[in-house]
Amino acid sequence: MLKGIWGSDWFGLFVVALVAGTGLALFQPAFLSPFNLYVLLISFSLWALVAMAQMVIIAIGQMNLSVGAIGGLVAISFAGSMEVWGLPVPAAILLGLAIAALCGLLNGVMTHVTGISAFVITLATLSIFKGLNIGITEAQPFYGVPDVVKAFGNARFEGLPHMLIVPVVAIILIWLLFNRMVLGRQMLALGANRHAAELSGIRVGRVVVIAHVISALLAAMAGMLAVARLQLGQPTIGDDWLILSFAAPVIGGAVLAGGHISVIGTCLGVVIVTLINNALVLLGIDPFFVQLFLGGLILIAVGLNRWRERRLAPA
Amino acid sequence: MTEPVLAVEGATKSFPGVKALDGVDFVLRPGEIHALLGENGAGKSTLIKILTGVHLPDSGTVRLFGEPVRFRNARAAIQAGISAVHQERNLIPRMSVAENIMLEDLPERFGFVDYAAVNERALLWIERLGLAIRPDQPVRSLSVAQMQLVEIAKALVLEARILLMDEPTASITPHETEVLFGLLKQLRDQGAAIVFVSHKLEEVFELCDRVTVLRDGRNACNGLPIGELDRADVVRFMIGRDERTAKLGDKPVDAADVVLRLDGVATSLGHAGIDLELRRGEILGLYGLVGAGRSELAKALVGIGGVTAGTVTVAGQPAVVPDPTTALQRYRIGYVSEDRKGEGLILIHDVGRNIGITIWRRLSGWLGWLGEGRARAACRPFVEKLAIRTPSMGQKVGNLSGGNQQKVSVAKWLAADCDILIVDEPTVGIDIKTKTDLHELLWELASSGKAILLISSDMPEMVALADRILVMGGFRILGEVRNDHDYGRMSTAIMGHIHAAEAA
Numbered sequence: 001m002l003k004g005i006w007g008s009d010w011f012g013l014f015v016v017a018l019v020a021g022t023g024l025a026l027f028q029p030a031f032l033s034p035f036n037l038y039v040l041l042i043s044f045s046l047w048a049l050v051a052m053a054q055m056v057i058i059a060i061g062q063m064n065l066s067v068g069a070i071g072g073l074v075a076i077s078f079a080g081s082m083e084v085w086g087l088p089v090p091a092a093i094l095l096g097l098a099i100a101a102l103c104g105l106l107n108g109v110m111t112h113v114t115g116i117s118a119f120v121i122t123l124a125t126l127s128i129f130k131g132l133n134i135g136i137t138e139a140q141p142f143y144g145v146p147d148v149v150k151a152f153g154n155a156r157f158e159g160l161p162h163m164l165i166v167p168v169v170a171i172i173l174i175w176l177l178f179n180r181m182v183l184g185r186q187m188l189a190l191g192a193n194r195h196a197a198e199l200s201g202i203r204v205g206r207v208v209v210i211a212h213v214i215s216a217l218l219a220a221m222a223g224m225l226a227v228a229r230l231q232l233g234q235p236t237i238g239d240d241w242l243i244l245s246f247a248a249p250v251i252g253g254a255v256l257a258g259g260h261i262s263v264i265g266t267c268l269g270v271v272i273v274t275l276i277n278n279a280l281v282l283l284g285i286d287p288f289f290v291q292l293f294l295g296g297l298i299l300i301a302v303g304l305n306r307w308r309e310r311r312l313a314p315a
Numbered sequence: 316m317t318e319p320v321l322a323v324e325g326a327t328k329s330f331p332g333v334k335a336l337d338g339v340d341f342v343l344r345p346g347e348i349h350a351l352l353g354e355n356g357a358g359k360s361t362l363i364k365i366l367t368g369v370h371l372p373d374s375g376t377v378r379l380f381g382e383p384v385r386f387r388n389a390r391a392a393i394q395a396g397i398s399a400v401h402q403e404r405n406l407i408p409r410m411s412v413a414e415n416i417m418l419e420d421l422p423e424r425f426g427f428v429d430y431a432a433v434n435e436r437a438l439l440w441i442e443r444l445g446l447a448i449r450p451d452q453p454v455r456s457l458s459v460a461q462m463q464l465v466e467i468a469k470a471l472v473l474e475a476r477i478l479l480m481d482e483p484t485a486s487i488t489p490h491e492t493e494v495l496f497g498l499l500k501q502l503r504d505q506g507a508a509i510v511f512v513s514h515k516l517e518e519v520f521e522l523c524d525r526v527t528v529l530r531d532g533r534n535a536c537n538g539l540p541i542g543e544l545d546r547a548d549v550v551r552f553m554i555g556r557d558e559r560t561a562k563l564g565d566k567p568v569d570a571a572d573v574v575l576r577l578d579g580v581a582t583s584l585g586h587a588g589i590d591l592e593l594r595r596g597e598i599l600g601l602y603g604l605v606g607a608g609r610s611e612l613a614k615a616l617v618g619i620g621g622v623t624a625g626t627v628t629v630a631g632q633p634a635v636v637p638d639p640t641t642a643l644q645r646y647r648i649g650y651v652s653e654d655r656k657g658e659g660l661i662l663i664h665d666v667g668r669n670i671g672i673t674i675w676r677r678l679s680g681w682l683g684w685l686g687e688g689r690a691r692a693a694c695r696p697f698v699e700k701l702a703i704r705t706p707s708m709g710q711k712v713g714n715l716s717g718g719n720q721q722k723v724s725v726a727k728w729l730a731a732d733c734d735i736l737i738v739d740e741p742t743v744g745i746d747i748k749t750k751t752d753l754h755e756l757l758w759e760l761a762s763s764g765k766a767i768l769l770i771s772s773d774m775p776e777m778v779a780l781a782d783r784i785l786v787m788g789g790f791r792i793l794g795e796v797r798n799d800h801d802y803g804r805m806s807t808a809i810m811g812h813i814h815a816a817e818a819a
Contacts, residue, residue, distance in 0.1 A: 180687075182683035189668070196657075196659060199617070201672075203640050255663070
């Protein structure tokens, strides 16, 4: 039996990230400049939350297509409530989280009660949430974001963006959820074998609904961070999150059928995707190649995992 | 002596940490039914997988009609004339019976599937197997037993010279088994070579001509004529010593202490007028053929499928069980499913997470806090008590042998510490030693004051373990037999109830 680092889900990814980082640093010294690292960490902050939002749903063996739409709806509600109603920032944050919780509740309850696959339900709610977003904003951004929020989006401490605190706390909590809490174990059990989980006395409905609420709350945090970073309540926030939300967990070794995820692997997945995008900017590569490279990388990462699993497991 | 159709010489196959086959020889001749026996983990499955192109041997040769062959995939094996009935289902539920049967070789006309020919050719085999189904029926509308027979028809239709049958009778009734055996003998007499894998030694002695037994990846015997052996010889080959009979001591049943009582219970699954009393310390058998409604009754009792009429009483109090969580937590009823892979275990999770699943809530602290170490420590006594052979608590259950998997699915419910345990077909597909272990365990549990509802289609098991046997058929209780542990009398009485119901 192989143990330790080599046996862990994320070892291969760690090497890939390290090699990619070293390569970039060698070819383009600007990679290591404080400003570039700061920009990287900002991207990481946002995307890590997006990836976690999807990963939680992958864990229970479902998919959430509405992650971006929830993030977008929360973003404009957050910015809009401050501009239009003059809500204080903490109240606006609570409002954003409450809206997300409602969205997650809707996704979770509908999938559980109807028994229709989450893919279909969230495809519908994606459209509903996006429709609400466009209806409220008429596709115009809210510009009246308070200075304190803008400052948070720009502030840094020793080269580290203040924003980073949000994903770091979220990642730790999600790691604890899956590694130290009964709820996380139940989510994985349900994701791997719903019938067995149910017969073993797990309240399947409750766990599904909670997972969707957690996913929506993570998407909400990403949406509000995006507002702080862009300095405005842009209605298009969340539109381009979908591919990344699946790419990072899958690169990180998650089983799409459910029951197995890796928090650290997903984070490394985000790091790798961030590095690729950064390479585009730094090396002035045609965006076409970046897409190509990202696609190839997903295949390589998944292939490596498969190969490792075969070596570890007898048939 | 006739030329062998298939000869395996010195086949060796290793997986990380295990040598599954170590120099195994196996010779199959035309016109014979050859039993391939061994305990779980002895290497039968690996040998079958080599013959069907799933695995390549690390060393050794496979000869087909004298020519060395290496099957790189399942198609290559089929094209070479080897067809197989696997333990797992390989049917496509939404397609028709005929399409499933003919899938390997769909007849075409002008590039389109010729459905008339598909149905006609499939019908031939449906009739030969004595199946009362239509070829255009979708497979998902069939019973488990019918599906198994369609699976067999699918292998027969290829008219292969070599037929591998891995536990073909596990889910079919005695009558269907008889028809199948008649057909297999007919094929043998026409010159086919048949490999028959089964845990039911009675079947082996009835059907087979020669026996090869594997033990720990080696030949315990190689192609001995069955006439020269008796049951004890075969068991000795399989387990390396004499069979140990389960030690079942005296077990008092307190007739007054009824822990579970059903009065006129009907369910949404189709049961009607079910009366039943289960007492503390008792093993109550629920015997019936596949489709009698036994597992369904068990599921209704733990809250899957509602009780629509009558009353359920648990420990003297009227009980309503809306879901398995309530069954476990409030009424302390547990259900060990017959469908180990589908409902019992989480194969991609490790041993610790499978056993602990029923007690996580109980073990956890504030906010559901529960460390891996604490969870595993709570499971360890059950791994030891059941002597589950696993390298660690972190081993994926899917990597364990069938017998050990079954032990894990029982351990989970031991950990849950239920007062009432419903055990559904606990020893199907389990090797002799594990079976004896499990029988002793169930007996011991009952002695210690648990009440056990034992669902089994294995008549000897029923007669050995149960205090009383309820016979079930068509989602009704047909009758009750008080067990005196005399196999002949009991089986006559039980079949009497079943036949009386059929006649009525």
